[in-house]
Amino acid sequence: MTDLERKALLPAGLRDILPPEAAFEAEICETLAAGFGSHGYDRVKPPLVEFEDSLMSGAGAAVSAATFRLMDPVSQRMMGVRADMTTQVARIALTRLTDMPRPLRLSYTGEVLRIRGTQLRPERQFAQVGAELIGAESAEADIEIIAIAVASLHDIGVPHLSVDLTIPPLVPALMEAMSLGDDEYRALRDALDRKDVGAVRKHGDAQVEALCSLMDGTGPANAALEVLSGLSLPDAAAKELDRLRVVVEGLGRRMPDLDITVDPVENRGFEYHTGVGFTFFSRGERGEIGGGGRYIATLNGADVGNDNGEAATGFTLYVDNIMRVLPSPPARLRLYVPPGEPLGNIDELRKDGWVTVAGLDAAVDASVEARRMKCSHVWLSGCAEPLEQG
Amino acid sequence: MTTANDTLRLAVPKGRILEELLPVLARAGIEPEAAFSDKHERKLEFATNIPNLSILRVRSFDIATFVAFGAAQMGVAGRDVLMEFDYPEVYAPLDLGIGYCRMVVAEKEDELARENPKRWSHVRVATKYPEITRRHFAERGVQAECVKLNGAMEIAPALGLCRRIVDLVSTGSTLKANGLVEIEQIATVTSQLVVNRAALKTRSAEIHGWIDRFQGALDAA
Numbered sequence: 001m002t003d004l005e006r007k008a009l010l011p012a013g014l015r016d017i018l019p020p021e022a023a024f025e026a027e028i029c030e031t032l033a034a035g036f037g038s039h040g041y042d043r044v045k046p047p048l049v050e051f052e053d054s055l056m057s058g059a060g061a062a063v064s065a066a067t068f069r070l071m072d073p074v075s076q077r078m079m080g081v082r083a084d085m086t087t088q089v090a091r092i093a094l095t096r097l098t099d100m101p102r103p104l105r106l107s108y109t110g111e112v113l114r115i116r117g118t119q120l121r122p123e124r125q126f127a128q129v130g131a132e133l134i135g136a137e138s139a140e141a142d143i144e145i146i147a148i149a150v151a152s153l154h155d156i157g158v159p160h161l162s163v164d165l166t167i168p169p170l171v172p173a174l175m176e177a178m179s180l181g182d183d184e185y186r187a188l189r190d191a192l193d194r195k196d197v198g199a200v201r202k203h204g205d206a207q208v209e210a211l212c213s214l215m216d217g218t219g220p221a222n223a224a225l226e227v228l229s230g231l232s233l234p235d236a237a238a239k240e241l242d243r244l245r246v247v248v249e250g251l252g253r254r255m256p257d258l259d260i261t262v263d264p265v266e267n268r269g270f271e272y273h274t275g276v277g278f279t280f281f282s283r284g285e286r287g288e289i290g291g292g293g294r295y296i297a298t299l300n301g302a303d304v305g306n307d308n309g310e311a312a313t314g315f316t317l318y319v320d321n322i323m324r325v326l327p328s329p330p331a332r333l334r335l336y337v338p339p340g341e342p343l344g345n346i347d348e349l350r351k352d353g354w355v356t357v358a359g360l361d362a363a364v365d366a367s368v369e370a371r372r373m374k375c376s377h378v379w380l381s382g383c384a385e386p387l388e389q390g
Numbered sequence: 391m392t393t394a395n396d397t398l399r400l401a402v403p404k405g406r407i408l409e410e411l412l413p414v415l416a417r418a419g420i421e422p423e424a425a426f427s428d429k430h431e432r433k434l435e436f437a438t439n440i441p442n443l444s445i446l447r448v449r450s451f452d453i454a455t456f457v458a459f460g461a462a463q464m465g466v467a468g469r470d471v472l473m474e475f476d477y478p479e480v481y482a483p484l485d486l487g488i489g490y491c492r493m494v495v496a497e498k499e500d501e502l503a504r505e506n507p508k509r510w511s512h513v514r515v516a517t518k519y520p521e522i523t524r525r526h527f528a529e530r531g532v533q534a535e536c537v538k539l540n541g542a543m544e545i546a547p548a549l550g551l552c553r554r555i556v557d558l559v560s561t562g563s564t565l566k567a568n569g570l571v572e573i574e575q576i577a578t579v580t581s582q583l584v585v586n587r588a589a590l591k592t593r594s595a596e597i598h599g600w601i602d603r604f605q606g607a608l609d610a611a
Contacts, residue, residue, distance in 0.1 A: 119458060120479060164591045193478065195590075198485035198582070215483070219594040261594050268478060283592040286460035286479070 013117045013124030029109045035152040036131045041107035046088035055080040058298040060087035062271040066114040081113045090297035093134045102135030120287045132314030142276045143250040149315045160283035162259035166266040168273040173237040178207045214264045221248045224262035282325040290317035336370030337379040344382035401465035403450030410488040417607035463589035469579045474519045484583040491560040493577045496570040498547045516546035517556040544568040
């Protein structure tokens with residue numbers, strides 16, 4: 001290995017994004033955020049690093065294990081690099097923006113850093129774009145947040161989009177009734193997360209039948225709701241299920257072509273969610289496009305409880321996975337401008353989306369240099385002349 | 391959408407499990423093309439009587455990986471492989487009840503006479519399953535240093551490579567032939583029908599249809 005090659009090596013999970021992907025990624029982030037903005041979701045920009053105790057409060061506890069920490073030599077307090085931006089936006093809403101009328105609509109884009117990637121996303125740093133609707137408890141709020149995400153994804157051209165809905169509190173409600181020990185609870189939760197019907201049945205209990213029926217109630221929304229409506233559930237769980245039905249119907253009316261599935265057992269990534277949760281998939285892409293759900297925006301630690309928080313829902317989209325399902329953007333027309341050539345109306349071309357590359361050396365042949373600079377056209381006597389292929 | 395995305399791939403293991411799996415496939419109405427039953431056939435993907443279903447024949451240890459990354463939407467994987475890799479992207483909705491065996495800790499017979507496993511704080515173990523082994527020993531407060539082998543675990547203690555092994559046993563005759571005794575059982579193993587998470591969400595009706603068909607095949611047996 002040469003010294004140069006050694007210096008090219010980046011730490012695991014970190015990478016350079018090069019042309020044209022870097023511009024494409026930025027464009028996706030901006031288009032999405034502008035879309036959220038047009039629905040009244042105002043942009044906020046929290047810092048990369050903040051004190052650990054605020055970053056880990058409320059919903060942030062779920063990403064605590066994924067968070068890089070560093071000591072602030074100035075305040076001598078522990079800081080964390082954000083592993084997710086939802087907590088930061090919730091903190092802003094609950095502190096600096098308490099005067100703003102509710103419901104409060106905020107959006108953000110930014111990079112997050114995680115200690116470890118996952119099998120499907122080994123990257124430790126990646127871009128998130130999202131929106132949060134804070135201070136609204138109604139099903140209309142659930143519907144709005146999903147509909148805006150779906151509409152924005154449609155607008156940028158994500159193909160074969162589907163949304164998978166879940167009710168994170170449903171399974172815990174059933175499991176509470178089983179009086180399980182810690183180990184048993186974890187084993188059963190693991191089995192449910194893997195939809196491992198055989199392993200779930202081993203726990204043999206009245207609730208197990210209900211849990212297995214929940215697994216049966218996984219699939220296209222209408223069929224799944226039918227299976228689920230046959231279940232007798234504890235009151236709290238039944239209320240959650242009603243909410244899910246209202247959301248499915250509302251979404252169906254608002255976006256009749258949207259593929260909606262229901263998975264009442266899904267728990268992954270929903271550790272802090274307290275109501276309807278959702279995940280976006282694009283058929284053929286193995287990773288998730290994004291997801292989110294209802295939570296309590298609070299600055300309390302996980303152990304203090306969620307009593308004095310605000311009802312909120314929101315979503316996060318993963319820009320790297322979105323890029324994988326979108327066709328590459330068409331190459332822009334690229335114009336070489338030899339030095340000394342009168343510029344004429346060249347500004348108009350730039351406004352129309354042309355890229356101009358100024359020559360710096362008058363001694364070289366214009367068309368040879370244009371080709372070397374990977375241009376498609378050369379600027380001659382006030383006109384953009386196409387270069388002959390060759 | 392390209393045809394490659396519309397084809398459903400079912401990954402099945404080569405070897406011992408396949409013998410037991412073939413009747414299940416037949417009862418589920420899946421007939422692989424003739425080349426599939428040819429052991430010397432070099433190709434890995436086979437057509438079936440169902441137009442958009444193909445079968446991948448891969449090493450049993452790799453099936454969970456193929457399914458986790460969506461290279462195959464469905465597969466037949468042993469619980470041992472699922473436990474070792476623990477992919478959150480793999481769902482195991484149906485126990486096919488085939489390929490029964492047990493995963494156990496074993497050591498040399500004379501070794502067992504000399505020591506008490508309860509007093510271990512650190513052990514060196516030869517195994518094909520380092521993750522399961524580490525997890526298993528960690529739960530009882532023992533640090534396990536794993537020597538990863540892909541086969542012939544049973545001979546390792548006799549050769550002084552390590553004193554213990556974690557391996558699958560079905561009859562126990564291989565252990566016995568190598569002077570080993572079982573100390574404890576980690577898990578029982580059968581083969582599961584597994585599906586890729588994203589596929590279950592985005593091709594829900596199709597995949598559920600196949601799960602039901604396999605369930606029907608088991609009920610018919």
